[in-house]
Amino acid sequence: MDRRDGAERAYDIVLFGATGFAGELTARYLAEHAPEGCRWALAGRDPDKLERVRERVSGAFPSAADVPLLRADAGDAAALRELAASTRVLASTVGPYVLYGEALVAACAEAGTDYLDLTGEPEFVDRTYVLHDARARETGARLVHACGFDSVPHDLGVWYTVQRLPRDVPLRVDGYVRSSAMFSAGTFASALTAMGRGPQMLRAARERRLHEPRLVGRRARAPFAGPRFSPQAGAWALPLPTLDPQVVARSAAALDRYGPDFRYRHYAAVKTLPVALGGVAAVGAGLALAQVPAARRWLIGRYEPGRGPDQERRARSWFSVRFVGEGGGRRVLTEVSGGDPGYDETAKMLAESALSLAFDDLPPTSGQVTTAVAMGGALVDRLSAAGIRFRVADAR
Numbered sequence: 001m002d003r004r005d006g007a008e009r010a011y012d013i014v015l016f017g018a019t020g021f022a023g024e025l026t027a028r029y030l031a032e033h034a035p036e037g038c039r040w041a042l043a044g045r046d047p048d049k050l051e052r053v054r055e056r057v058s059g060a061f062p063s064a065a066d067v068p069l070l071r072a073d074a075g076d077a078a079a080l081r082e083l084a085a086s087t088r089v090l091a092s093t094v095g096p097y098v099l100y101g102e103a104l105v106a107a108c109a110e111a112g113t114d115y116l117d118l119t120g121e122p123e124f125v126d127r128t129y130v131l132h133d134a135r136a137r138e139t140g141a142r143l144v145h146a147c148g149f150d151s152v153p154h155d156l157g158v159w160y161t162v163q164r165l166p167r168d169v170p171l172r173v174d175g176y177v178r179s180s181a182m183f184s185a186g187t188f189a190s191a192l193t194a195m196g197r198g199p200q201m202l203r204a205a206r207e208r209r210l211h212e213p214r215l216v217g218r219r220a221r222a223p224f225a226g227p228r229f230s231p232q233a234g235a236w237a238l239p240l241p242t243l244d245p246q247v248v249a250r251s252a253a254a255l256d257r258y259g260p261d262f263r264y265r266h267y268a269a270v271k272t273l274p275v276a277l278g279g280v281a282a283v284g285a286g287l288a289l290a291q292v293p294a295a296r297r298w299l300i301g302r303y304e305p306g307r308g309p310d311q312e313r314r315a316r317s318w319f320s321v322r323f324v325g326e327g328g329g330r331r332v333l334t335e336v337s338g339g340d341p342g343y344d345e346t347a348k349m350l351a352e353s354a355l356s357l358a359f360d361d362l363p364p365t366s367g368q369v370t371t372a373v374a375m376g377g378a379l380v381d382r383l384s385a386a387g388i389r390f391r392v393a394d395a396r
Contacts, residue, residue, distance in 0.1 A: 010086045011039045012358045014070065016104065017093035018042035019049040022118060022148070025347035026093060027053060031061035033351065033386075035359065043070040043083055074100040077107070084111040091116040091147070091354045098124040098197065105132050105143060112139035114357045118350060120150030120243045123197055126204035129368045130211050137367040144374050146247055147353040148346035152371055153321050153388070154244040154266065155251055156380050157336040159372040160390050162258055166328030170261035173326075175248075176233040176269035177240065179319035179341050218260050220252035225265045232324045232333065237267035251372035259327065269322070314340040322393070333394040338387065345388060352382040 015030065017023040023044075030040055044050050050069040058065040070086070072079040074094050084090055084107035094100050097119040108115035109132040119125065125145045136143050146152070158173050165171055222245035230237040245266040252258035309317070317340035325332045338345045353371060356362070360378040371379055384390055 009088055011041050011068075012087065013038065013040040013089045013091065013354045014043050014083060014087040015040070015091050015093070015354075016043040016072065016083065018053050019044045019046060020093050022343060022347060022350075023093040024053050024056070025343055026091070026351050027057050027064075027067075028060065029347045029351040030354075031057050031064035031067070034355065038355075038358070041068040041070050041087070043072050045071065045073040047071050074103065077103050080104050080107040081111065084108045084113045084115075087113060089114045089116070089354050089358045091350055093118055093350070095119060095121075096124075097121050098127070098200075102128060102131070109133075109136040109139065109141050109143060112141050114142045114144070116144045116147045116350060116353050116357070118148040118150070118346060119145050122243050122246060123201040123204045125243065125246075125368075126201075126208040130204070130207050133211075133368040140366045142357060142366055142374050143368040144353065144357070144371060145368070146243055147350045147371060149319070149341040149349070150242060151244040151247040152349045152353070152379075152383070153319065153336040153338075153341075155247045155370055155372045156376075156383070157321050157323050157334065157390070158248045158264060158325075159251065159255075159376060160336070160380060161323045161325040161332060161334045164332045164334070164392060164395065165259075165325050166330055167257070167259070169259055169328035171259045171325065171327035172263050173248075174230070174232070174237075174265045174267065174324045175244075176230060176235065176237060176267050176322045176324075177319070178235075178269050178321075180317050215253055218253075218256075218262075220249050220258060220262045222246060222249035222264045222266065225267075230267070230269070233267070233269045233322055235269035235271050238270060240266045240268050242266065247370050248372075251370045254369070254373045309340075309343065314344050317341065317344075319345070331394075331396050332392060335389070335391055335393050337389045348386055348388070349383065352386060353379060356382055 015023060015026055018027050027042055034040055042050055042054060047069060054064060054067055054069060070083060072083045080103050090108055090113050092101065092104055095118065097117060098121050101117065101119065101124055105115055105128045128143065132143065154175055157175065161173055162171060225239050227236065227238050245264055248264045252262040319341035320335060320337040323334045353375065356375045356379050362375060362378055365374055380390055
């Protein structure tokens with residue numbers, strides 16, 4: 001790994017997409033929590049919007065008044081290369097990533113720049129692995145996708161659970177997600193775009209399997225499981241077809257601590273059967289509409305870009321993920337919980353991930369890696385100090 005003259009670069013962290021809803025929240029978090037001496041900047045395609053974001057952020061945190069503003073468009077490869085070469089860590093909130101994200105990953109992989117994003121799009125993650133993992137390994141870049149609610153609480157929650165189970169034995173972990181939150185226009189557009197690209201997603205997954213090295217002497221799986229009632233969660237468990245279990249399985253494949261035979265299952269926890277059935281019907285309807293381009297465009301157009309739930313609504317939101325881990329005759333119940341998952345806590349997760357990559361003493365790694373592999377306990381400690389709770393609920 002060479003990390004390409006990172007110490008000589010102008011910035012420690014650049015936030016790309018600062019004019020979006022999640023981007024501005026992340027900028028506010030960095031303004032409040034970045035350590036003294038941290039050299040950070042805001043980037044986006046519209047200088048006027050960037051200036052307005054800086055004015056709003058510096059109104060609450062005057063130290064942000066002099067934060068540099070950098071112009072770059074997601075479609076301008078030359079500008080993205082210049083942006084990547086200017087910083088040690090580049091965090092992006094510009095989605096849908098499958099439409100707008102690949103050129104920035106390419107620029108970071110070439111420049112040896114650590115890259116983070118908020119994607120929950122499996123196709124994008126698989127495509128960037130095939131295209132850019134090898135080059136990132138050569139330059140020392142760490143490409144860390146899904147650094148928000150997708151998939152930090154789940155990836156690090158399983159990591160936290162595994163540390164409390166015996167070593168060198170088969171391990172089984174189930175995760176049960178509860179939340180009360182609203183989504184922004186950007187999240188809605190990303191989800192519908194992903195649902196409408198089923199064939200492309202399958203092709204990307206198949207191509208990744210051709211390039212990904214096979215595990216030898218170990219197994220790491222995240223099988224899709226059917227709905228059931230879970231006594232441990234005290235709720236109906238509905239399988240969640242999200243990126244999260246794939247991320248967990250990749251962490252398990254990379255880290256021997258997960259044991260010789262690891263399995264993870266990922267569920268939404270719903271208290272009553274009628275609500276569970278309604279949720280299944282709603283997801284099915286959304287999936288069906290997403291297959292029709294005109295319907296997908298109409299649905300996306302119902303939400304104005306750059307907007308999301310207001311502060312009062314976010315203050316009432318919360319999330320909880322409970323994990324049941326078993327192995328070697330031991331069972332442990334753990335929980336990761338916090339406030340508004342989609343925005344306030346996601347901004348916190350992205351910002352703390354960027355700060356961790358920039359300033360923490362981390363294990364040497366490069367290429368496309370997960371939060372557990374790249375940061376592990378260092379990020380757990382940061383998020384715990386920032387108010388996201390990791391706790392053991394029961395152990396036997």
